[in-house]
Amino acid sequence: MSETPVENPPAGDARNEDIVRVDFQFRRELAEKVEGNLASFCYQCGACVGDCPATTYSDEFNPREIMLKVLYGLGGELLVEDSILWQCTNCYNCHERCPQEVKPVEVIISLKNMLADLGIYPDPVQKIIKTFEETGRTTPINPAVDRHRAKYGLPPMPPVPMDEIRKLIEPRTSTGAAAEEGESE
Amino acid sequence: MKRFAFFPGCLIPARHPAMEFAIRHTLGNLNVEIVDLEGASCCPDPIYFKSKDKLSWLSVAARNLTLAEDLGLDVFTNCSGCTATLSETYHLLKDEGLRAKVNERLKRIGREYRGTSRVRHIATLVRDEVGYDAVRESVVRPLEDMKVAIHYGCHLLKPSRIMQVDDPNDPNVMENLVTALGATPVRHKNWYLCCGKACQTEDIPSNMMHDLLGTVHDVQAEILCMICPTCFGQFDHGQMKVCKQFGEDYHTPPIYYFQLLAFAQGVPYDELGFERQRFKPECLRRFEESAESAESAVALPPGSGKTE
Numbered sequence: 001m002s003e004t005p006v007e008n009p010p011a012g013d014a015r016n017e018d019i020v021r022v023d024f025q026f027r028r029e030l031a032e033k034v035e036g037n038l039a040s041f042c043y044q045c046g047a048c049v050g051d052c053p054a055t056t057y058s059d060e061f062n063p064r065e066i067m068l069k070v071l072y073g074l075g076g077e078l079l080v081e082d083s084i085l086w087q088c089t090n091c092y093n094c095h096e097r098c099p100q101e102v103k104p105v106e107v108i109i110s111l112k113n114m115l116a117d118l119g120i121y122p123d124p125v126q127k128i129i130k131t132f133e134e135t136g137r138t139t140p141i142n143p144a145v146d147r148h149r150a151k152y153g154l155p156p157m158p159p160v161p162m163d164e165i166r167k168l169i170e171p172r173t174s175t176g177a178a179a180e181e182g183e184s185e
Numbered sequence: 186m187k188r189f190a191f192f193p194g195c196l197i198p199a200r201h202p203a204m205e206f207a208i209r210h211t212l213g214n215l216n217v218e219i220v221d222l223e224g225a226s227c228c229p230d231p232i233y234f235k236s237k238d239k240l241s242w243l244s245v246a247a248r249n250l251t252l253a254e255d256l257g258l259d260v261f262t263n264c265s266g267c268t269a270t271l272s273e274t275y276h277l278l279k280d281e282g283l284r285a286k287v288n289e290r291l292k293r294i295g296r297e298y299r300g301t302s303r304v305r306h307i308a309t310l311v312r313d314e315v316g317y318d319a320v321r322e323s324v325v326r327p328l329e330d331m332k333v334a335i336h337y338g339c340h341l342l343k344p345s346r347i348m349q350v351d352d353p354n355d356p357n358v359m360e361n362l363v364t365a366l367g368a369t370p371v372r373h374k375n376w377y378l379c380c381g382k383a384c385q386t387e388d389i390p391s392n393m394m395h396d397l398l399g400t401v402h403d404v405q406a407e408i409l410c411m412i413c414p415t416c417f418g419q420f421d422h423g424q425m426k427v428c429k430q431f432g433e434d435y436h437t438p439p440i441y442y443f444q445l446l447a448f449a450q451g452v453p454y455d456e457l458g459f460e461r462q463r464f465k466p467e468c469l470r471r472f473e474e475s476a477e478s479a480e481s482a483v484a485l486p487p488g489s490g491k492t493e
Contacts, residue, residue, distance in 0.1 A: 033239060034239035034240055034243065034277070034283065035239070035277075053378060053379045053381070053389070053393055054384060054389055056393075057388065057389040057392045057393050058386070058388070058389050061389075086384070086385035086386065087384055087385070087386050087389060088383070088384065089339075089379045089381055089382075089383050089384040089389065089390070089393075090231065090232055090339070090379075090383035090384075091339040091343070091379035091383075092269075092339055092340065092343035092344050093339075093343065095343065095344040096343045096344050096345060096353055103344075109235055109236055109239065110239065112236035112237075113236065113237065113238055113239055115236075116236065116237040116238060122385050124385065125233050125236065125385065128230070128233040128234075129233050129234055129236075129237050132227050132229055132230070132233070132234050136226040136227060137195040137199065137226065137227045138195050138196075138227045138229070138230045138233065138234070139195040139196050139199040139200055140199075141199060145199050145200075148202055149198065149202040149205075151202070152202045152203055152205070152206035152458070153206065154198070154202050154205060154206060154209075157198060157199060158221075158223065158224075158225075160224070160225070160226045160227075161224050161226075164224075164248065164294040165226050165245060165248075167293045167294050168241065168244045168245050168248060168290050168291070168293065168294065169238070169241040169244070169245065170293075171238075171241070
């Protein structure tokens with residue numbers, strides 16, 4: 001697994017510096033996200049790599065390596081500004097190919113949920129999320145939209161009951177506070 | 186007439202109303218009754234809002250599905266992104282634990298998700314409920330000798346366990362839909378590539394699109410047909426950027442399948458919103474001219490959204 005070959009230490013004499021200490025705390029936090037625990041099933045076969053468009057077109061992106069970092073608990077390498085995670089094209093090829101049903105793309109999205117908890121987000125992504133949270137839609141609506149629709153005999157955009165949407169998404173919109181009472185995690 | 190709840194999403198009704206018009210017009214001709222879902226929100230999108238909080242994303246998606254459940258109808262989508270969100274929600278909420286969590290959220294607004302409404306992409310709705318033959322019979326302007334490249338996009342097909350639409354390695358639904366119009370579908374070498382919209386870097390999508398457009402050009406397709414408005418945006422506006430960046434002109438007009446179908450069913454070119462595209466499918470005009478002499482009764486008044 002390691003890049004530089006290391007001589008196997010004699011049994012019972014493993015030196016501390018040779019041991020990868022898995023950060024289980026990070027993995028437990030990830031596992032709380034919907035389908036965030038799936039990386040545990042990854043056996044590093046690499047089936048996700050060959051068909052990954054982001055891997056084909058980027059020197060850095062590799063879903064197998066991302067799963068390995070998750071297994072080692074190396075969250076610190078993934079949960080950073082301009083994270084490599086944003087290179088994922090969400091094409092679902094890895095989900096299609098994985099023989100272990102790890103759904104690497106879903107693990108990546110769960111990691112992005114952790115980035116959201118930390119408030120580390122690319123601006124364009126943040127902007128669209130904000131539009132959704134304020135209007136219930138991801139495409140901004142204005143009078144020009146309704147005029148354009150009228151040209152095709154279509155009624156104005158129907159209203160979205162925002163009171164209902166706000167209630168549904170509440171726990172995360174306010175300062176990333178913990179889940180509210182009554183919601184078992 | 187078969188009835189289905191229509192989930193139009195955001196992008197098509199707000200940015201591409203000509204696509205919505207085409208859907209309503211063509212499905213009317215194919216004897217599908219569209220029932221609008223009152224109070225629907227964004228699906229929500231499977232790229233941005235899902236990245237923020239999956240549980241909230243599932244809850245809002247489940248709310249949208251309950252609107253169709255209230256009507257006792259299956260729901261169809263016209264955007265592959267909406268299809269991804271709603272199909273995945275339908276699939277994931279078969280898990281009792283997750284469904285209970287989502288229903289706890291829905292309880293706040295007096296709703297409950299039951300999982301009684303199936304989700305279909307409009308392409309598969311037409312395949313399964315209308316049939317290719319009926320599509321062929323609805324065509325008054327066959328698009329003969331027209332080579333049409335196909336862009337499947339990602340979320341119509343994958344993950345196939347969830348979508349259950351077609352073989353993701355060798356699909357045929359789009360080819361058959363295009364063939365029903367009298368056109369000739371062509372499979373270019375990079376047909377399976379993604380549009381790259383979700384990727385938050387510049388280089389990956391532009392290099393990918395460059396390769397994809399190159400192979401569409403190689404097979405001498407006149408247009409690139411697709412069934413997702415997000416892919417459409419990438420291939421229209423995005424194509425302009427890629428052409429500039431690489432100093433090449435592929436001039437491959439993208440077209441949303443149901444606009445192509447509406448045209449083949451006789452809607453005038455000028456009433457389908459093509460004038461707003463950066464790359465306009467002007468090649469279609471030749472079918473209008475040749476049909477004009479033979480046929481004159483098919484033209485619809487501008488803006489007629491419904492068929493009587």
